Amino acid sequence: MASTAAEYLPILLFLGVALALSTSFVFLPMIVSRLTGANNPYPDKLAEYECGFPAFEDSRSQFDVRFYLVAILFIIFDLEAAFLFPWAVSLGAIGIAGWAAMMLFLVELTLGFVYAWKKGALEWE
Structure with a gap:
């Protein structure tokens, strides 16, 4: 009979390997970037590159x-569309109760x- 600690x-080995890999x-x-010289900041490397012009x-x-x-409104209505597709596919199986629940949701x-x-909330000045 093995002891409880054994x-x-x-689990402890798994956690140790996971910690070692994530740290590495x-x-x-x-x-490696310090040793190979890839970490060499200069003005062109530090310039804005995402939008193309300096931040104002x-x-x-x-x-x-x-x-x-x-x-938030976009996420809500995007989720609405995500719920509508499976509902439309399974409408024959869920019957009138599923249809009524979706109409209430809509x-x-x-x-x-x-x-x-x-x-x-939708006005942008």
């Missing part, structure tokens, strides 16, 4: 709350959309 040995994946590229404001400035509202989403529209 039963945990495979983080620190090994940094060490502080990069840590806060976004307008309307950006977040539009993003009415709730429509009411939420109308509310957001009336509150001006």
